[in-house]
Amino acid sequence: MNSKVKDFLISLSIIFVFVTILVLFLNYVLITYFGLNKDNFLIIILPLVVFALFLFLILSKSILNPLFKSDENLSKTVKETIHELNIPVSTIMLNTQMLQRKITDEKALKRLERIKKASDDLLKLYEDMEYSIKKEIDHIENDSFHLNEIVDNSLDKVEDIRQSQNISINKELNTNIVIKSDKNGFAKVIDNLLSNAIKYNKKNGYINIGIENSSILYIQNSGKSIDTKHLFYLFDRFFQEDSSQNGFGLGLSIVKEFCDKNKIAINIIPLKDATRVELNLKKQLIN
Incomplete structure (x- = not known):
């Protein structure tokens, strides 16, 4: 104290x-x-x-x-x-x-x-x-901005570390989807999720980014699936499923904190040889 x-x-x-x-x-x-x-x-x-x-x-x-x-x-x-x-x-x-x-x-x-x-x-x-x-x-005032603009900027930042990984974006994301939120904070969320998708991917793996059901932003990467027993701890500060990776285990806790504060539902789904992260942006969309 x-x-x-x-x-x-x-x-x-x-x-x-x-x-x-x-x-x-x-x-x-x-x-x-x-x-x-x-x-x-x-x-x-x-x-x-x-x-x-x-x-x-x-x-x-x-x-x-x-x-x-x-x-x-x-x-x-x-x-x-x-x-x-x-x-x-x-x-x-x-x-x-x-x-x-x-x-x-x-x-x-x-x-x-x-x-x-x-x-x-x-x-x-x-x-x-x-x-x-x-x-x-x-x-911090909320701003209106295009979703694909934030994703494109994040992709530019990770260009040097993506190596041979193939990143694809579905066409729905490239439409003029506008959301209202804390722009800097939201950009940090995408930066962290994209960085994790690259860090925990396999060599020559893939990363798919897109929109489903008009409001679900997803980032899916190939590689080892998340162990289901760790799902309850993923958002804990300093938690790292793979301690051999660089970092302090802060990324997902920052993401969760922002999402909770801004009423964005986040869901991490372990798939066979893949991991998928979904953000429900229904409350942030501007029709």
Whole structure:
């Protein structure tokens, strides 16, 4: 338990004890003076309850305000710092692109390519941090976007790791299907599911992506089927069915958290020599 939480609990406990003692004392005085019977019960008790609630709120606000103010200042500082990180990263990328146009030396170009790759990684990290902070601190507005646009962008990201795997998209997905959701969060869901489909696929395997029944987005990959005994643990944080694979077992827990928050039903179906993941987007579709 961190110190801020401890201070918060201690402050609330002190206020509660103080208000309780004060109200019990007033209750004792009033009963001693007026007596207590069915005629005056509400007249005595109800004002005391209202007074206790009012006093508790007033004292809580005055004592806890510094704690909340500290959180507000921290949130503001973090958001401003994250925003400023974008400037040096963008500067590095812009100057790298300019140098690539002028330099012809092969070794120097390779070094620049490594710098560009590192800059891309930094930019991706910046975008992930910015999204995570906004998700925790601010309210994220839902956007309307084409489903195939998100899938295409995810496919571009995994182009380097797909190797010999064959990826196919059914024609229904390429129609103008528009959904309304948290666009960045939804993109992370597709990124994670597609990355898993590649990671746990077999050599020269397949990945099928498509839409069924107008609202079910599915990603199916060949390879070893998921053991049914692990179905209850797949979404647990840090769980990995195959510990030999790289990663921390966070992908599916992130996916599940987003789906639960945005009312997207997710279903993982083990098939013979394949695994299929389905997302029910019925509540996100814009007709």
